[in-house]
Amino acid sequence: VTEEHILSSLLQQLHLSEVPVLDESDAEEPVTPAHVRAQYVALLRRSHGARSRGK
């Protein structure tokens, strides 16, 4: 897993062709909505528990 690999996978998931340009106001720390955090924790739990069915 390399830095390029992570970046290209993230761009692909977001259907972006390049890293979004963020302006000043985006730099403030946003509050993470509860439903977003819940979804994130659920995925995290699943990815730590899930085993792909490979050999």
Place this chain on the structure above:
Amino acid sequence: RFSQNFREVAGRFLVSEASTRLLVFSMEQRLPPNSELVQAVLRLFQEPVPEAALRRHELLSPHGDRARVTVQWLQVRDDGSNRTFLIDSRPVSIRESGWKAFDVTEAVNFWQQLSRPREPLLLQVSVQREHPGQPASSAHRLVRFASQGPSGPRQGEPQLELHTLDLGEFGAQGNCDPEVPVSEGTRCCRQEMYIDLQGMKWAENWVLEPPGFLAYECVGTCQQPPEALTFKWPLLGPRQCIASEMTSLPMIVSVKEGGRRRLRVVSLPNMRVQKCSCASDGAPVSRKLEP
């Protein structure tokens, strides 16, 4: 089918030119625990054809003296229905006799996927015309294989040969021991590798979670099998330490939608190594058994 000129015509299978035998192999305790099946070979003994029959054949149907032998794996489902999967097929000459080998590795792999160790392996062997539709060739009728006998092993009885590797010796060893530095002699293992996302310039203010993650990597070497296999896969490479199971990485990212900033969860596939194994490049990959 799909032709503008002809209407699709469905046919039914009325006449079979094949002689088909069902071979049953008990598999209980045949595959040692913690082992990997490398190859499975079915050996059938083709009985010699009597001279008189050969001469009669030549007179009656001179069209070639070969037949096609096809091996299929037979699965009997819980509802009593069954389905077959083509495993191996090749022509044999009616003039030859002796042991014939067929690669049935995939059949045993299918059987393993059932996870029913008490169920036998069912192999359906059929002998057909070498080329369907070949005019008046009856060579296939002269091909006979010695069959399994109800009363114990007999001369020439079909044999199932299983080549396995002890994973204790030829496999990976799970996670690396963090106390021991990885060296030439280290056996394939999963080593911790931390990726610091906060250290990546492009991720600033864009990727909010996680700050970093354990990606792991597979390191070390694998022991090579000594034994020459019956069927050589031309492109088979040496056994290497590879990531055999991967898992995804969820993230919380900040995106702009309609001029407003929103937080979203995305999941990047195949980002973290879940398991390392020893495997060879070029080895056939068996089909997954669909329900």
